[in-house]
Amino acid sequence: MENLRLLFDAPLLSVQLLLDGALIGAVFALAALGMALVWGVMGIINVAQGELVMLGGYVAFLLYRAGIHPLFGVPLAAALLFVLGWGLYRSVIFRIVDKDLFTSILATFGLSILLQQLANVVFGADVRTAESGLGTLLLFGSVTVYGIKVVAFAVALLTGAALLLFLKKSRMGQAIRATAQNARAARVMGVDTDRVQAWTFALNAAACGASGALVAMTWIVHPYLGLPYTVRSFMIVIIAGLGNVPGVLAAAMGLGVAENFAGFILGAEYQAAFVFTLLVFILVWRRFSLARQRRYLA
């Protein structure tokens, strides 16, 4: 709790936490956008979302270790994860699209454990980071802004904008939106929904990969990184509501800020615990507020 007093004594520290949280929030938003896409088109909660983020992080780390600047890892991770996402759809996901909820959650949960353990075997359990070599900026005398966080923020926004533009303008993007609105009608109108769903899952994986590469540069990457990212994405999507893009960005930045403050006040070891507890509280709060609305309607 003495950290709380520290916040009041040094208001600039709050600015620091606020800024860090808002910047990292854009990276969360990218993964959440992918989750919303898959949820909207296929009705599947992809529990392996965080593992895709983790794999993207390893792409950036491997590039860094090979002596190439890890920023090139963002497009590379997106491309590689696109292929992986396509493969996962063709091998696993297409089997669970129309199945009941329990099958789909259990299957993607199994997928997440599989990817996590594979990463553990291939890359080892060490905590890694991809050093970007970008300097720091000093604001107002005592607020440090890491260059990489600003770059990550910008790259995440650009990638998200590119994804939205693709959905809006391209033929496949239109087909994806049509399938999300009504899969049956889209099929009747001649849309190959199976192919659309493969594209959707692959695009989601690519977005996760890009976000993971940014995570590895701004933060760390290790094989057990996944689940908090899945939970964050889920939380952001349910706060914003499906298909609400500005809401996703706002919720993600809010989450980043809340997490940073919680991590500072409670101690960093409770940051993940805070994320999961917040999820439960949001779900329960949502249930009670929905119940209240239902009582008004009745």
Added chain:
Amino acid sequence: MKVPLKRLQLACVVLAIVAPLLAPGYQTQLAFLWVMIVLALTWDLLGGQMGYNSFGNVLFFGIGTYACAVVQRDAGLSYLPGLALGMACGAVLAVAAAALAGYGLLGLRGHYFAIGTLGIGIAAAEFASAPIATAYHACVRVSM
């Protein structure tokens, strides 16, 4: 056909009960097998019979293990009475936690219930392991 199946099941149960005595080298694994059988039965009750796809049963499992371990360590009883008291305490605490969590969570539906229970289970795990993880997260803090 009915009778042989019954006999087969009975034979399996008897075999599973005497197995730890027959294969002393695998006692730990076989005891764990029984623990998992009970855990699976509880899941059948919640997920199978009631249709609640819970990923958070491990929360109650964890409460039981911690309660039992603490009671056995601190109550000053000998092994078996300590175990009995610990199990009773674990059960009571787990029921209390379930009553509290169920009040909020059982009203959730579908995806929300599944992810909510997943969250509550992992949140508990994080809180339980946070003191252990302090050293590990210290290096996370540095790289932030």
